[in-house]
Amino acid sequence: DIQMTQSPSSLSASVGERVTITCRASQGISNYLAWYQQKPGKRPKLLIYAASTLQSGVPPRFSASGSGTDFTLTVSSLQPEDVATYYCQAYISAPLTFGQGTRLEIK
Amino acid sequence: QVQLVESGGGVVQPGRSLRLSCAASGFTFNNYGMHWVRQVPGKGLEWVAIIWYDGSKKYYADSVKGRFTISRDNSNNRLYLELISLRAEDTAVYYCAKDGSSGYDFGMHVWGQGTTVTVSS
Numbered sequence: 001d002i003q004m005t006q007s008p009s010s011l012s013a014s015v016g017e018r019v020t021i022t023c024r025a026s027q028g029i030s031n032y033l034a035w036y037q038q039k040p041g042k043r044p045k046l047l048i049y050a051a052s053t054l055q056s057g058v059p060p061r062f063s064a065s066g067s068g069t070d071f072t073l074t075v076s077s078l079q080p081e082d083v084a085t086y087y088c089q090a091y092i093s094a095p096l097t098f099g100q101g102t103r104l105e106i107k
Numbered sequence: 108q109v110q111l112v113e114s115g116g117g118v119v120q121p122g123r124s125l126r127l128s129c130a131a132s133g134f135t136f137n138n139y140g141m142h143w144v145r146q147v148p149g150k151g152l153e154w155v156a157i158i159w160y161d162g163s164k165k166y167y168a169d170s171v172k173g174r175f176t177i178s179r180d181n182s183n184n185r186l187y188l189e190l191i192s193l194r195a196e197d198t199a200v201y202y203c204a205k206d207g208s209s210g211y212d213f214g215m216h217v218w219g220q221g222t223t224v225t226v227s228s
Binding site for chain 2: 043046091094101
């Protein structure tokens with residue numbers, strides 16, 4: 001099974017700051033990677049699929065890149081509404097696996 | 108609009124069974140793969156199962172294989188998850204989610220609000 005490792009586990013940054021979260025797969029997954037945002041008490045929301053494709057309606061301050069085993073999610077200018085936990089997920093083969101999550105807070 | 112509404116959660120004793128349901132609307136249900144994902148309160152997301160658009164393929168997490176069964180009724184736009192031999196560690200919020208493809212090729216594009224399963228004596 002593929003293991004997904006996110007770093008950091010938590011992150012605190014100032015409004016307007018650029019933030020980057022990384023996700024590493026235990027084996028190559030091409031671009032079969034998605035990123036989700038889950039705000040406190042809410043359902044998860046798809047941000048990015050196919051490693052770098054922004055889901056419709058997601059603000060363009062979110063971007064992502066990567067292929068193979070190393071991936072990044074970037075928020076170009078952190079906003080208060082971005083406080084959430086972010087998860088990467090590999091979907092190249094079953095069982096599908098999520099990273100452990102990165103909690104993003106405002107400093 | 109695209110909507111997924113789960114139901115069927117509740118409090119159940121260890122070893123007992125439960126069936127979760129997910130009502131889909133706002134899209135052509137029989138074109139898309141459907142997932143179940145669970146989340147222990149305060150913890151991360153755990154993928155549970157996927158069923159292909161036509162029900163032809165099903166895959167499960169190792170933690171539920173042999174105990175949970177995913178199924179769908181395309182004529183009534185419903186997804187199901189049958190849970191048997193429930194354990195305390197199955198306590199979680201269970202979400203249904205719509206894939207962006209007929210299988211699992213594009214990530215989980217839409218999520219329901221979740222239904223809570225509590226396994227306790």
